[in-house]
Amino acid sequence: MSDSALIDELKALLDDGKVLTDAGSLASHGIDWTKHFAPAPLAIAFPRSTEQVQAIVRWANERKVALVPSGGRTGLSAAAVAANGEVVVSFDYMNRILDFNEYDRTVVCQPGVVTEQLQNFAEEHDLYYPVDFASAGSSQIGGNIGTNAGGIKVIRYGMTRDWVAGLKVVTGSGELLELNKGLIKNATGYDLRQLFIGAEGTLGFVVEATMRLARAPKNLTALVLGTPDFDSIMPVLHAFQKELDLTAFEFFSDKALAKVLARGDVPPAFDTECPFYALLEFEATSEEVMEQALAVFEHCMEQEWVLDGVMSQSEQQLENLWKLREYISETIAHWTPYKNDISVTISKVPAFLRDIDEIVEKNYPDFEVVWFGHIGDGNLHLNILKPDDMDKDEFFAKCATVNQWVFETVQKYNGSISAEHGVGMTKRDYLHYSRSAEEIAVMKAVKAVFDPNGIMNPGKIFAV
Amino acid sequence: MSDSALIDELKALLDDGKVLTDAGSLASHGIDWTKHFAPAPLAIAFPRSTEQVQAIVRWANERKVALVPSGGRTGLSAAAVAANGEVVVSFDYMNRILDFNEYDRTVVCQPGVVTEQLQNFAEEHDLYYPVDFASAGSSQIGGNIGTNAGGIKVIRYGMTRDWVAGLKVVTGSGELLELNKGLIKNATGYDLRQLFIGAEGTLGFVVEATMRLARAPKNLTALVLGTPDFDSIMPVLHAFQKELDLTAFEFFSDKALAKVLARGDVPPAFDTECPFYALLEFEATSEEVMEQALAVFEHCMEQEWVLDGVMSQSEQQLENLWKLREYISETIAHWTPYKNDISVTISKVPAFLRDIDEIVEKNYPDFEVVWFGHIGDGNLHLNILKPDDMDKDEFFAKCATVNQWVFETVQKYNGSISAEHGVGMTKRDYLHYSRSAEEIAVMKAVKAVFDPNGIMNPGKIFAV
Structure with a gap:
């Protein structure tokens, strides 16, 4: 089927004007904050309801069209980049807070609710949404769940995972699953909710999330x-x-x-x-x-x-x-930094950092290196800044060659090659440094359970 | 192959004397705290190492022998009951604390470590293992993980899930997976660790767990x-x-x-x-x-x-x-109570309890009813006491007929038919009151990924 026929079919599933194919939209909604890949989506779809998301997924199964979920596009692993003619499913118009319960301290959010919107909502009710990070003003709850976002308060409050009380997801086969329903205790078999948190949209798309709030911190x-x-x-x-x-x-x-x-x-x-x-x-x-x-x-x-x-x-x-x-x-965004987002257990941080520093000094002698991070979680952000006079492609190529040594060190310390940014496309080829071949095989088999036709964000986490 | 030939093969995999088949051992190690099912295992195996667990699982795959994991046998859902000629794999001899790190606040435990043993160990190091419940003196960490044990401190400290920093598991195909390695932040694809927590040994057996400790509470x-x-x-x-x-x-x-x-x-x-x-x-x-x-x-x-x-x-x-x-x-154990372990979101508790009370009063007029529970988590324990002069089977049969109405009410309130005791065999036939047909189908498909021959605790969570 021709691209234009596909687009016509897609348009029939959504509200008027909610499928965009102009060059500007394809460029802006086909990427995240990474700069490595050129966006090349087929179209950008803006569903307004769970039913429309299901319709898109069912259609994509029939036509074998790949889908890429898109939130605030602040990701740092290219998990929301559409570089291969995919349909981008943007949650910009599913951005309402649907319910709040002060006894349960829960807020029912559509996936497109912006992190800061939830933080402010909590504050208005004398409560607190504790997951916070630099891109909170743009990132969306659906995206946070997809990457299990962490940030600056993890030492006390944990990751996004710890605040998800319930999820409604549309799986890769178009089924709607209602997972955990906001319960605190629920010992009725596998907690499938956990699988979708951090799955980068490769199993299904979150269409509603019940988020827990905390007591507001004092002074x-x-x-x-x-x-x-x-x-x-x-x-x-x-x-x-x-x-x-x-x-x-x-x-x-x-x-x-x-x-x-x-x-x-x-x-x-x-x-x-x-x-x-x-x-x-x-x-x-x-x-x-x-x-x-x-x-x-x-x-x-x-x-x-x-x-x-x-x-x-x-x-x-x-x-x-x-x-x-x-x-x-x-x-530092000005210097197009090459970001490494790595972690080890806290006790190993000093030795690990010494080893990494040696590698960096030996291999990046001309580059400026900026370290920061969430040391209370064992999470280090190693940023290599691009010299102003160096070409972007040359810079990234140079950085990539040193990656191997950095990741070998991560592996030696039983650490993670991606602490909180996710795998997406940027860390995909390095996954084996943190996960065994057996684990990767099992992950692929689990994906096949939820996404038999491989249409949900293909090429992310694993190569197609 | 004859039973005795199977037992001989099994004995060859383990240390001398670590396979028991005497009537006393079969009776004591073939059950948990539930009284509904008669134990009838083929043998009780006591591995002493991960390698021996792997050997048992590989052998069981070859011979198509079902395995039942066994911890402190304090379960309340018959998840550790071997009623059909299974080999019980007891972790009684894998009961050591292997490592402790005060900076990471983690303890590496073998699965047979008793909950209280870990609590005491934490206390000796001025720290705190906060998962606590009535059977802490006998229950084992492996079993706690299998049921995602909750208890009396969940309102502040969460479930067992929240304290598992890493897991080594032997899957149903005999593979050893090392999941999450104690990291706080690790965004490298699906968090398979979460699947094994609360899986009641149906996907694989935990052979090592890295448990997190908390600051000791003050006054x-x-x-x-x-x-x-x-x-x-x-x-x-x-x-x-x-x-x-x-x-x-x-x-x-x-x-x-x-x-x-x-x-x-x-x-x-x-x-x-x-x-x-x-x-x-x-x-x-x-x-x-x-x-x-x-x-x-x-x-x-x-x-x-x-x-x-x-x-x-x-x-x-x-x-x-x-x-x-x-x-x-x-x-109340003296009265052989019929236990219901149900939950709803906190805000729904009063209306839910009223509805349940009506059903109980109407249907159990002669039975004494004892309510208690973890109300801060929406978790109610409804206990029906057996009249001294009533036969056990008659009593359980009467209780089971009323179950349907209780569980219909649970479903009406979007609650859980098992808040923290698990599904095992006692709640298996009622699972659809809390999980949709689609969810159950997905769970079975996920089980098939990890346990292709269906040898890991079959008949638990789902019927075979």
Whole structure:
């Protein structure tokens, strides 16, 4: 069947004007934040209901057309890129909050609800949606679930997975499954909901999600601490974690900080220059807790794990300290960074980082390297910045050759080649560094159960 | 092949004396705490290593022998019952704690580690394993994972699922999979670990689990409150949850309390007799928190949601208050209770309980009914006590006829027919009240991926 006949069929399934094929839409909705692949979708479909999603999937099965789900397009693994004539299924028009229950602390969301929209909704009801990260203003709940989004509060609140109380999904065969229905306890066989979380749309599409909310945190207080070396960050984490329930424990390097301070719109935390910084946060619920935090801070100074530090005394200062960490991603975007999003268990971080640093220094001598990450979760973001005068393709090719050594080190430490960005297309060929051949074979067999015709986001996680 | 030839082959795979076929062993290791099915296993096998488990599974595939995993045998759904000539694989000799890491707060356990053993180990290291329930002294970690055990601290700490950082499993085809390796963040495709949690050994057997520990709770303090009716329990929960992070919120009926007090070894909480009681617990980390709790308590009295109450002032009093709730299960065991373990979302509990109460009153007029449960999770345990003079079979038959109405009500409220006990054989025929035909079909297809010959605990969750 010709492309135009396919498009006509597709149009008949949706509301008027909800299939776009103009060059601008194909370009904007055919990609995510990665820059490696050129978008080349057949069309962009905007369903308005679960029934329309089912109709698209059934049609795609019949016509053997590949579908790519599309949310806020902020992904960093090309999981939402349509580079091979796929139909992009955008959830931009399924973006309503359908229900809220204050006793259950749950919100029923359509997949296109923006993360920040849910965060604000929670706040209006004196509650808290704790999954937060740099792209929260654009990313959508459906996409968050597809990648099991993490971010800056995982140490206390866990991943997106921990906040999904129920899911409605349309599987690759067009069936609607209603998984777990918002229950806290439900021991009735396999928890299929868990399979769809982090599946990057390869098993089916989320059409509704019941998200759980938390108690709003009280008097959040941040400390930024400068350390003489990376290794000192670990005993600092340990010392604080023994006494306090941390809501965040982040780190960044001097180079990351320098880039953010160069913007000129964020005040420095303190004057002492240090090679590494930790940002930690906790609920200062009482004088006692505040005193405990100060006592640990002093202990860390005495042990010379910390050279200088500051504790926020106001909401404004809390925000400013967080900007030092949160602005990094956006700030370095200018240099088209090659991002590695890797993790190991916390105890292995220092040795792992030393090994990686050696590789990077040996192999990227001309490139600027910016480290930051969620050290309380063992998650490191290694960013290689593109020199201004280097061609993009040449830069990515050079980075890719070093990948092997980085990932071999990840494998040696039993770590993950993708901590929170997902596999998509960018990490697909490296999956075996984190998952065994047997696991990959099983994953493919599981995919075949839900998506017998292989139409759901093919080429993502695994090659077709 | 004859049974004795099979047993000889099996013996050759294991250490000397680690295959038992005497009548006593078959009887004791062929059942769990349910009393509905007569044990009839072929043999009891006690592997001592992962390799031996793999050898058993490979042999079972070759000979088409069914295997039943066996832990502490405290299950309440007959998931560990071998009633059809199966080989029981007991993990009694794989019961060591293999590793501990204080930075990662993880403990590597063999599947036969007893829950209490892990709890005590955590305590020795100033940490906390928070999954706790009546059978913690006998249940094993492998079994806890198989049923995704819940218990009395779920409101704060979640289910067993939330504490499994990594799993080594032997699948139904004898492959060893090493799932998630203790990582906090790992976005490399489907989280297969989640599938094995709550799978009741139907996909494979857990041979090693990396369990996460929590910070030890500080100054745990309990309140027992008497309420004038069931409905009042809900605003009490809501009022406390708004101000405090509760570590437990349990309820029990006057009949449950009367049975426990009749033992004579637990002091009553207070004299006022009430139809229902709530037990709640929190960390009294500061004077401020204590004052908040007292203020909410007073507010609940003023609103007449609470008739009387008491707050623990010492560790001893905390323990005594907990006994009122924790002894129920053991105390009523004397009456061979028919247990219903059902759940709905919290907001639906009052209407749901009213509906169930009506059915019970209409259909069990001669039976004593004991209610208790984890109301903070929407999980109700409805226990029908067998009259002393009634035959066991007659009693269970009568109860089973009423099941249908109970489960229809569960379905009406989008609830679960098994909140935390699992499906096993006792709930197998009722699974469709909680899971759709499409879901059940998908679950069976997923099982076939991991267990192509259908030898792993067949007849559990689904009929063979």
